[in-house]
Amino acid sequence: MRAAYQYRLRLTKKQMLELERWLEMLRCQYNYLLADRFNWYEQNRCSINACPLICHLPNLRDKPDYFSQKQTLPQLKKNRPWYGQIHSQVLQDCVKRVDLAFKRYLKGDCNGKRSGKPRFKGKGRYRSLTFPSLGKDPISGNQLKLPKFGWVKMIYHRPIPNGFKIKTATITRKADGYYVTLSIQDDTIPKIIPVDQVSDPIGIDLGLKSFLIKSDGTEVGIPQYYRKAQKGLAKIQKAVSRSKKGSNNRKKAVAKLGKAHKKVADTRKDFHFKTTKELLNNHDLVAHEKLNIKGLAKTKMAKSVLDAGWGQFLSILATKAENAGLLTVAVNPKNTSQNCSNCGKKVPKKLKDRIHSCHHCGYIADRDVNAAKNILYLAVGRPASNKACRVTEPLGGVGKKPALSR
Known part of the structure; x- marks a missing residue:
């Protein structure tokens, strides 16, 4: 099982300057390696199936890949000795990022979805570096030892559970x-x-x-953190727009705007964690719809959908359930709002109709509660017409569930 714990760092001014220097050197190396990939790609491809009789042929060379570019790092340290101050595995991780970005551009990911053309990183746009491995017992109190960087202080607000091994450490500037x-x-x-x-x-x-509305009729209100913070964000954005580009006032306004957006995102994420904990502490199985969130984010409801953060919530729910040995089941959302959860008959209704009233069996309920019941019945493999199946009916007991931690 793999998990990620995030801690805030308390760096000294000297450590901050050193880290910024590392990030800047890695940014330059990232751009150089990416340019090398682009040069080879442009010189060794042809958009037509024939060439003129007289044409210029560049010097052919092998296609650069992860291993060939990684072999250039020793020569890089000889030509530019200051790169020797960076840990070797951190430099190798930079090569790995270039390889991953270029592969997703040409071939796509595991699902075949291709990403856009990789872009060169401008100043300040390379924000993280990864240590692929740490030494033995890297944590001592609230101190973390990073290879070739030294001990750094962090806010160790929750300890690493017993039996877990620290695999990698990623430093991120936010x-x-x-x-x-x-x-x-x-x-x-x-x-x-x-x-x-x-x-x-x-x-x-x-x-x-x-x-969300549960199949037992209870609901969790939607907080709408972004909509509530819109006025404050617009005020700060106006200050950014009116300030001169490159000025110190603009830099301060941009930093303030970034902190305001991060506060909204952190508050939403905390709400998702708490909602997930409440669900999994009381239920062994949570059934939900398999939503096309990317498609909904392109409609008129985009702002509300993104403000709710369904994708992040479902990801946290699935991860926490797997870590605790519990179940989450995604079902096909087709007709879950239209079918009657009591008799199984289809009762057509428009989106504005918020009450489900079945003229076949006389069952009346809130539209969302009826949909939640249908989702549960599909998840446990029972038809909606099975009247004996009720939400409050347990399917069996397995003892006390393990406590969840955020």
């Missing part, structure tokens, strides 16, 4: 300071509860009127 993300691994795999043994399953229907 709007309000520097953070370290520790990737930890535990080889033990939690035992997943079988579907037929879960106790108190629940179905949830995500929405914009309420953040």
Whole structure:
């Protein structure tokens, strides 16, 4: 099992300057390696299937890849000795980032989706560096030892669980300071509860009127953090727009705007963690719709959908459930709002109709509650017409659930 713990760093001024120098050198190396990839790609491809009789042929060379570019690092340190101050594995990680960006541009990811053309990083745009491995016992109190960088102070607000090993450390510069993300691994795999043994399953229907409504009728209100902060963000944005480019006042306004946006994002993320903890502490199985969030983000509801952060919430829910040995099931959302959860008949209704009233069996309920029940029935493999299946009916008990931590 792999998890990520993030801590805020308390760097000295000397350490901040050194870290900024490392990031700037890595940015230059990233741009150089990316330019080398582009040069080879332009000189060794042809958009037509024939060449003129007289043409210029460049000097052919092997295609640059991760291993060939990594072999240029020793020569880089000889030509530019100041690169020798950076840890070798950090430089290798920079090569790996270039290779990954170029592969996703040409071939795509594991699902075949191609990314856009990689761009050169401007000044200040290279914000993170990764140590692929740390030494033995890198944490001592609230101090973290980074290879070739030294001990750094961090706010150690939660300890690493026993049995976990620290695999990598990523230093990231954000709007309000520097953070370290520790990737930890535990080889033990939690035992997943079988579907037929879960106790108190629940179905949830995500929405914009309420953040989610459970199949038992309870709901979680939607906080709308971005909409509430819009006026303050617009005021700071106006100060950025009116200031002169390159001036110190503009830099201060941009930093202030970044902190304001980060506060909104952090508050939303904290809400998602707390909602996830409440769900998984009380239910062994959580069923939800398999939503096309990217498609919804291109509609008129884009601002509300992105403000709710459904994608982040479902990702946190799935990760936390897997770590605790619990279940999350994504079902097809087709007709979950139209079908009656009591008799299974289809009851057509428009989006403005918020009450489900079935003229076949007389069942009346809130539209979202009816949808949440249908989602639960699909998740446990029971048809919606099975009247004996109720949300409050347990499917079996497995004892006390493990406590979840954020």
